[in-house]
Amino acid sequence: MAIVELKGISKSFGQVRAVDGVDVEIKDGEFLVLLGPSGSGKTTLMRLCAGLERPTGGSIVIDGSVVNDVPPRERGIAMVFQSYALYPHKTVFRNIAFPLTVEGMDKAEIRKKVEWAAGLLGIGHLLDRMPSQVSGGEKQRVAIARALVRRPKVLLMDEPLSNLDAKVRHSARDELKKFQREIGVTTIYVTHDQAEAMGLGDRIAVMHEGKVRQIGTPDDIYHYPADTFVAGFVGTPPMNFIEKDGLLTGFRPELFHPAELISDQDPVRFRFRIERVENLGAYSLAYGTIGSVKVIANLSPRLRIREGEERDFGVSRQDVRYFDKQTGAGIRR
Template sequence: MARISIKDLQKTFGAHRAVDGISLEIRDGEFLIIVGPSGCGKTTTLNMISGLERPTGGQIVIGDTLVNDLEPGERGLGMVFQDLALFPHMTVFENIAFGLRVKKMPDAEVRRRVAAAAAAVHIEALLEKFPRQCSGGESQRVALARTIVTDPSVFLMDEPLSSLDAKLRVDMRTELKSLHHRLGATFVYVTHDQAEAMTMADRIVVMSKGRIEQVGSPLDIYNRPATRFVAGFFGMPTMNFVEGAVVASGDRRSFRADDVEHPLPAAVPAALAGREAVLGVRSEHVLVGDGASLKGVAQLSEPLGDTTLVHFDIGKGRRLVAKVGPTAAIEPGEALTFQFAAEFCHLFDVHNGARLY
């Protein structure tokens, strides 16, 4: 049983609150990814689950056992570190076997299990090599095999793909996901890369300043961000934000920002009328072209092959980004018209960033 229950977990370093009272239920067999910017407390949280950091307050329960006072080796976990932490003076075989050797497992059993773990990540040919003789991708697999071999019920991973180049990272994402499927273990994975979180996770935990901003499925996080921070953190390019106020007139709702006024869905609560808010809209929901009523001036065009990003100015120094078709030819300085896909507009509180709609 590899359910992890975290209750009011806290960690302070001097006066700094690295983790500020988070609570979280991680389900058995789940691939949970904790994501957030540097210093948000995600690695500290992972280290507290592993036992490498002692919580200042709160509880961590793995299965049915309160593990706060257990040593890392007593928690039945496997962990892959950011820099992989392969032992440089040992061969790949000995690296993988280390966790078994310290438990004084018979040599024949060690050999059998190392061979099985190596086969699981396709590194049978590397067993006699030293880590320094392995490429980045191979080292990554060695670190995985070293974790698999002890058959843990929970895998903890601290940005394990951050040292790989972009292509290898994409390949390893696929491999990790299939490994999760095959093993059926609980994966808790920490990253600052939203693409890794979106592609691999069953659920994502977004953290900022030691607190959880939102927990949800990748599409939930993307389509219904709970806060302005989450909305801005996910999506490439980042979501467009415009400050203004909600206007209600009968059944019609609209958003006004100085001279710019844009209709909102009728479902926007009337109670928001007159309230200052931040309108958030993703670049793919900014529609540029004929029929649109709002005006802007193109500043920059970035062709990406499958799409083109157009940065344009809507006055008073406010800039928006629109994702248009790959063949759209919009030159800098060119006047354009645009509108938002109203059903994909988000409203956030000006002060605390909480989602209003």
């Protein structure tokens, strides 16, 4: 278990600054999610932690020592690739055992550890198979077992769930979180899926164009976004923005209700023209405009709303966020 500190980390590929001055401290045993759209630098940042790329600036500190020039094998890390990267010519057992074999551990000890890791992930019955003979979900478990078998200080995961189909993904997410808590390994997890990030992370670092835009608990990120990028990237549908009194006013679709239903004595009111209603079962989405700006409301399907009508809507004052019109930076007030 370890503390990972990234201090002013940068990485350029030619003219492109993939990672641009990132400062993050990951606490012992913490599950940190790097969230961002593709090209935001999150995978590069993880590869820097792994030692697969060398930083152009800044330093990476694991457990108090700078590891910038330490090769991956000596960093005490393990990584799960998006493609799982199982060794095709080795059985599942030998795949999981590989990091231990390289260390030169004795056979009985290896067997014990492999069986522990395989048991933890419920793949004990697959040990004699070749990687080509197991399913996608099982491959992912093999890759995680291989990562855990060495008891790494830091576990890195690069979108490990993105190759699974939607059904398996949900249960895999749940299990991932469970065993991460169980063994308490410091984990850095890369994803572009904000639901995954919200569900898994103790904290989330939202990245965009090589910079960390905000780092905080899922609750913070969702309810107190640092800027318009974070507000727009996290949440489906994203936050609504309306220009009001020289500022950008932001509010979540699910907090945007007909004015008469708001308990707040003095909500922020808008005239909402509803153009289209989508009933999605658990909730319905009303698409419309305030003035000429497009806005979405997430409403209870029981609410009677007609397409084409214009109604008084509002947001409780405490649920409204303000942003600078030019920079998009959040303003607290």
